[in-house]
Amino acid sequence: MNKIEKLHILQVNEQDKSETDDTVVREFSLTIILNNHELATLLCSPTNLEYLAIGFLSSEGLLKSKDEIAKITVEESKGIVQVGTRGGKEAASEPLPMPIIGSGGGRGLHRYGADANTSYAKINSQTRISAHEVFTLVKEFIHRSEVFKATGGVHSAALCNTQDILVFNEDIGRHNAIDKVFGQCILEDIPPDDRIIITSGRVSSEILLKVARRNIPILISKSAPTNLGVRLADDLGITLIGFVRGRKMNLYANSWRVDLAEHG
Amino acid sequence: MNKIEKLHILQVNEQDKSETDDTVVREFSLTIILNNHELATLLCSPTNLEYLAIGFLSSEGLLKSKDEIAKITVEESKGIVQVGTRGGKEAASEPLPMPIIGSGGGRGLHRYGADANTSYAKINSQTRISAHEVFTLVKEFIHRSEVFKATGGVHSAALCNTQDILVFNEDIGRHNAIDKVFGQCILEDIPPDDRIIITSGRVSSEILLKVARRNIPILISKSAPTNLGVRLADDLGITLIGFVRGRKMNLYANSWRVDLAEHG
Numbered sequence: 001m002n003k004i005e006k007l008h009i010l011q012v013n014e015q016d017k018s019e020t021d022d023t024v025v026r027e028f029s030l031t032i033i034l035n036n037h038e039l040a041t042l043l044c045s046p047t048n049l050e051y052l053a054i055g056f057l058s059s060e061g062l063l064k065s066k067d068e069i070a071k072i073t074v075e076e077s078k079g080i081v082q083v084g085t086r087g088g089k090e091a092a093s094e095p096l097p098m099p100i101i102g103s104g105g106g107r108g109l110h111r112y113g114a115d116a117n118t119s120y121a122k123i124n125s126q127t128r129i130s131a132h133e134v135f136t137l138v139k140e141f142i143h144r145s146e147v148f149k150a151t152g153g154v155h156s157a158a159l160c161n162t163q164d165i166l167v168f169n170e171d172i173g174r175h176n177a178i179d180k181v182f183g184q185c186i187l188e189d190i191p192p193d194d195r196i197i198i199t200s201g202r203v204s205s206e207i208l209l210k211v212a213r214r215n216i217p218i219l220i221s222k223s224a225p226t227n228l229g230v231r232l233a234d235d236l237g238i239t240l241i242g243f244v245r246g247r248k249m250n251l252y253a254n255s256w257r258v259d260l261a262e263h264g
Numbered sequence: 265m266n267k268i269e270k271l272h273i274l275q276v277n278e279q280d281k282s283e284t285d286d287t288v289v290r291e292f293s294l295t296i297i298l299n300n301h302e303l304a305t306l307l308c309s310p311t312n313l314e315y316l317a318i319g320f321l322s323s324e325g326l327l328k329s330k331d332e333i334a335k336i337t338v339e340e341s342k343g344i345v346q347v348g349t350r351g352g353k354e355a356a357s358e359p360l361p362m363p364i365i366g367s368g369g370g371r372g373l374h375r376y377g378a379d380a381n382t383s384y385a386k387i388n389s390q391t392r393i394s395a396h397e398v399f400t401l402v403k404e405f406i407h408r409s410e411v412f413k414a415t416g417g418v419h420s421a422a423l424c425n426t427q428d429i430l431v432f433n434e435d436i437g438r439h440n441a442i443d444k445v446f447g448q449c450i451l452e453d454i455p456p457d458d459r460i461i462i463t464s465g466r467v468s469s470e471i472l473l474k475v476a477r478r479n480i481p482i483l484i485s486k487s488a489p490t491n492l493g494v495r496l497a498d499d500l501g502i503t504l505i506g507f508v509r510g511r512k513m514n515l516y517a518n519s520w521r522v523d524l525a526e527h528g
Binding site: 005007009010011012013014015016017022024025026027043131132135151153172202204205206223224225226227228229230247248249250251252255258260 | 269271273274275276277278279280281286288289290291307395396399415417436466468469470487488489490491492493494511512513514515516519522524
């Protein structure tokens with residue numbers, strides 16, 4: 001299904017109205033069913049729905065590896081992804097936790113709170129990156145975000161090493177874009193550990209914890225973090241780079257991983 | 265509680281690192297308890313928490329008017345708002361619906377789907393606005409969005425008539441900003457019917473339905489709508505104005521309410 005839709009609109013200034021063609025992003029409603037249990041409905045872009053479903057389940061701690069997946073069925077016309085897991089009976093009978101409703105695309109079924117970092121291991125990776133590599137990766141990342149350029153309404157996320165973008169996904173939701181990246185990692189056996197995540201969106205606590213769950217040592221955003229995003233990055237040993245614009249960036253936490261000169 | 269937090273960060277270009285002060289938005293975790301029943305936890309900005317709680321409950325259809333509110337208790341240090349309603353026993357014993365997890369700040373406990381517009385009345389308001397008035401309102405709206413200017417990470421929403429901003433709120437979440445506006449309307453007896461909403465954020469189906477629920481005939485956004493946002497605006501008789509930048513804007517639906525010349 002196409003990510004965008006063409007429309008006739010009126011463009012207006014104070015003197016004139018003129019009819020023109022415009023492009024808007026598509027919004028799709030996807031219900032995720034785990035072991036015959038309706039878990040949640042995500043509003044998303046209608047692409048890579050199996051990545052989104054698997055990444056969402058993994059972010060929620062309901063799925064850890066590809067081996068656990070017995071079956072994935074995407075019914076695009078109905079807006080449904082069914083996931084069956086091995087030994088999934090117990091999961092289906094557990095009650096749903098209270099929803100956590102995020103700030104800007106926020107979502108999740110678990111409580112991320114003041115004590116959330118106690119259940120996340122501190123990241124000790126010795127991975128480093130140079131400022132030059134950050135600028136080069138972000139430039140390539142922006143180049144790939146074509147839908148964003150067309151409509152102004154889409155987020156992107158990527159898994160990278162210091163040289164290349166390995167996995168790239170887009171969605172109208174910044175959480176979904178990241179979940180798609182991690183879902184693709186699971187389904188295509190790409191280990192995310194010790195890699196770098198780039199996101200177009202704001203780094204809130206939820207985004208930080210999504211990344212911490214996958215042992216990512218370096219998180220790069222084109223946008224600003226929140227205070228909790230910074231605090232969690234600090235506590236969990238994640239290098240948090242924000243506001244990358246042109247040849248400038250801000251280092252919010254664990255700046256020791258960023259070198260001015262080329263490394264290696 | 266302050267909406268922003270000051271931090272020491274490193275600013276980096278390819279040659280230099282320099283320590284500097286920076287400002288990030290605060291992210292606050294607010295649990296809404298309705299009649300002793302934990303309903304949801306919102307990640308939000310720590311301001312106007314009672315407006316947010318009441319607006320959220322109203323958006324979810326769990327509260328209609330001020331008369332229904334028996335008690336509001338804000339415990340900021342615990343991140344809790346307790347709301348008691350008259351005759352609230354039944355509400356507390358109802359099971360929670362499946363969460364709907366939105367695209368970009370999306371959230372809600374109810375299903376917004378293809379059939380959602382069947383439960384919303386078409387808006388027949390004859391309110392009109394001139395292009396000049398739109399530009400003037402948006403200019404004033406941007407002027408008020410000071411936190412956004414300071415940190416690049418906050419959304420704003422306002423209730424207006426064609427001349428003035430009547431209610432203005434900010435939040436890290438675009439949904440929360442709008443809920444705060446409608447919560448304030450309920451608590452301060454400001455009827456939102458037949459008024460105008462301005463939002464800094466993208467217009468997805470959820471935002472459109474939030475506005476339709478309050479009989480708002482004109483919705484103005486600085487950003488782009490999604491295809492479902494446009495379709496619902498079209499179906500529900502709402503004038504949808506997007507991408508207002510300087511002296512230009514796009515009319516996506518029900519453009520007849522926008523006049524080129526001054527009216528009245």
